[in-house]
Amino acid sequence: MSFGRILSDVASRQKQVIVYAPDDSGSELADVLATRNLTVDHRQLPAISSEAFVIVRDNGEFQGALSLADLLSFLTPPIRRPEDLDSLARKHRIVYELLDDTVFVSLDRRQLLATSRELEDRAWRTGHGRLHAGFQRADAFEAQRTVYQELSTTDIDIHLYVPGGVTGDPLTDTPLTLHTGNGERDRYWFILFDDGDSGAQNCALIARETDGGRYRGLWTYNEALVEEAFKAVSSYDS
Amino acid sequence: MTAKENQATELDFSASSSDVDYPPPDDLFRALASSERRRLLAALPAESAMTLDELTDILVGWQSTTDGPAGPDEWAKVKIELVHAHLPLLADAGLVTYEDEEIARTTYPEPIEELVAFAGEYDSAVAETELA
Numbered sequence: 001m002s003f004g005r006i007l008s009d010v011a012s013r014q015k016q017v018i019v020y021a022p023d024d025s026g027s028e029l030a031d032v033l034a035t036r037n038l039t040v041d042h043r044q045l046p047a048i049s050s051e052a053f054v055i056v057r058d059n060g061e062f063q064g065a066l067s068l069a070d071l072l073s074f075l076t077p078p079i080r081r082p083e084d085l086d087s088l089a090r091k092h093r094i095v096y097e098l099l100d101d102t103v104f105v106s107l108d109r110r111q112l113l114a115t116s117r118e119l120e121d122r123a124w125r126t127g128h129g130r131l132h133a134g135f136q137r138a139d140a141f142e143a144q145r146t147v148y149q150e151l152s153t154t155d156i157d158i159h160l161y162v163p164g165g166v167t168g169d170p171l172t173d174t175p176l177t178l179h180t181g182n183g184e185r186d187r188y189w190f191i192l193f194d195d196g197d198s199g200a201q202n203c204a205l206i207a208r209e210t211d212g213g214r215y216r217g218l219w220t221y222n223e224a225l226v227e228e229a230f231k232a233v234s235s236y237d238s
Numbered sequence: 239m240t241a242k243e244n245q246a247t248e249l250d251f252s253a254s255s256s257d258v259d260y261p262p263p264d265d266l267f268r269a270l271a272s273s274e275r276r277r278l279l280a281a282l283p284a285e286s287a288m289t290l291d292e293l294t295d296i297l298v299g300w301q302s303t304t305d306g307p308a309g310p311d312e313w314a315k316v317k318i319e320l321v322h323a324h325l326p327l328l329a330d331a332g333l334v335t336y337e338d339e340e341i342a343r344t345t346y347p348e349p350i351e352e353l354v355a356f357a358g359e360y361d362s363a364v365a366e367t368e369l370a
Contacts, residue, residue, distance in 0.1 A: 020299055045296070048362050049280045053299035062291075065299040066307035 003188050003206050003232050006225070010218055016060075019068065020045050021052035026068050029054075107215050112189060112207055115219060119191045119203050120147055127154045129196035132233050134161040134188055136209065142168055152176045159233075161185055185236045189215065192229045202226040260347065261331040269331035270357050274316075275324050279333065279343070280358040287342035294320060304365075 001009075019026035022045045030040040045052075052068035107115070123131050131151065135141040141148075141162045152158055158176035165180040188208050195201035204226045207217025220226060261269075270276060274297065281296045282288060288296075294317040301316075302308045325341065328334045333354070335342050346354065 018295070020296060046280060046283070048358050049277070050296075050300035051303045053303050055295045055299055062295065062298075062310055062313045064307055064309050065295065065302040065313070067303040070302075070307060 001228055001232050002184065002235065003190065003208075003229070004184075006206065006228055006232060007208070007216075007218060010225075015039075015063070016041065016057040018043060018055040018057070019052065020050070020055065021068065022047050022049060023052075025052045026054070029068075029071075107207065107217070109213055109215070112205075112215050115205055116144075116189075116191055117147075119193055119205055120151065122201055122203060123156055123193045124151060124154065126156075126193075126195045126197075126201045128156060129194050129201070130157040130159070130230075131194075132159045132161070132190070132192045132230065134185055134190040134233075136163065136186060136189055138162055138164055138167045140189075141166060148176065149174060161233075183236055185233065189217070190229070190233075192226060192233065194226060194230060199223045199226075204229045259332055260350070261333075265327075265331040266333075266350070266353075269327050269333055270354070272324065272327075273361065274319070275328055276357050276361055278320075278324060278328065279354055280361070282334065282341065282343045284343055287340045290317065290320065290339040290341065293341055 017029065017040045019029060019040065019042045021042070024042075026042065053065060054068055054071050055065050056063040123129070133148070135144075141160065145166075145168060148158065148160060152174045159179060160176060161179045163181065163186040166178065171178055188206055190204070190206045192204045192206075193202060202223050203219070203221050205217065205219045206229060207215040210216050270279075277297060277300055278293065281293065281300070294313060297320070298308050298313050298316050301312075325334065325336045329336050332344055333346070333350075335344055
């Protein structure tokens with residue numbers, strides 16, 4: 001399965017998001033969620049009732065409800081993993097289950113960097129497993145070089161994909177595997193991490209540049225999907 | 239209480255007399271004696287019916303704005319309470335009709351309309367005070 005296939009598979013799962021609000025709040029949600037696999041409907045609440053909230057249905061089945069404010073803060077990068085969200089962990093796990101594999105977001109470069117950093121931090125704190133990171137350009141890697149040099153001091157098996165190879169120090173003394181000339185893979189910005197253990201820290205980000213410096217893609221903590229993403233990376237070599 | 243103050247709450251049943259059904263007071267006040275049921279009345283549109291699932295969505299969603307995200311377990315619980323407790327009480331008081339999983343507001347006599355509206359306003363005023 002290729003990255004493109006993963007993105008289109010996830011995009012084809014139909015979820016329905018219904019925004020209930022006493023006013024027009026939530027009208028921006030369709031843009032935030034970059035709606036390929038979500039339909040966003042709006043319904044009016046009577047003025048004297050609740051503040052805005054969101055209902056998520058998957059193939060018609062109720063999945064969850066949360067306030068619009070909670071949803072918007074959850075979607076603000078860097079995207080956090082629910083157990084990082086202190087005392088509300090259980091409740092936020094519901095949000096995470098609601099949106100996992102689903103968030104097919106439109107992000108700009110700065111937001112994508114923030115999200116990448118969250119995944120890299122997670123790998124660093126875990127200290128073992130495997131990490132595959134793809135850069136679309138050599139200069140994109142150079143900007144992150146120190147991060148990966150530090151990561152290479154851990155027990156993580158690191159694979160970097162940099163089209164045309166690195167332009168700075170050739171990394172020959174650094175314990176990581178560098179892949180150059182990667183074909184279709186080069187079109188994606190990706191970070192895949194497998195903790196090599198319980199899978200609790202597994203995560204993946206796959207994004208592709210669209211127009212005007214925006215990226216479209218998904219992030220997931222779903223183990224099966226992370227596994228698919230690893231298979232996708234190696235499938236380009238066969 | 240002066241005569242003038244008393245007049246503001248005076249109920250005039252004479253105009254409507256025989257063609258309007260007033261619920262027995264205990265039924266009426268029991269129906270309103272739960273925040274779930276008052277929310278339900280506030281959420282029901284005056285003109286159109288709502289399905290049981292829609293109404294459950296709204297009550298669970300409303301709750302999530304104060305209690306945090308809710309999942310399918312909470313949803314199932316709220317739906318069961320609606321069917322087995324809240325809707326029968328409201329239907330007994332004549333405040334809603336409930337048939338074939340469709341719920342609608344009945345047309346209230348004016349004093350009842352004012353009472354239900356007041357209950358909703360009171361709830362939202364108290365909620366705002368608690369937030370502040």
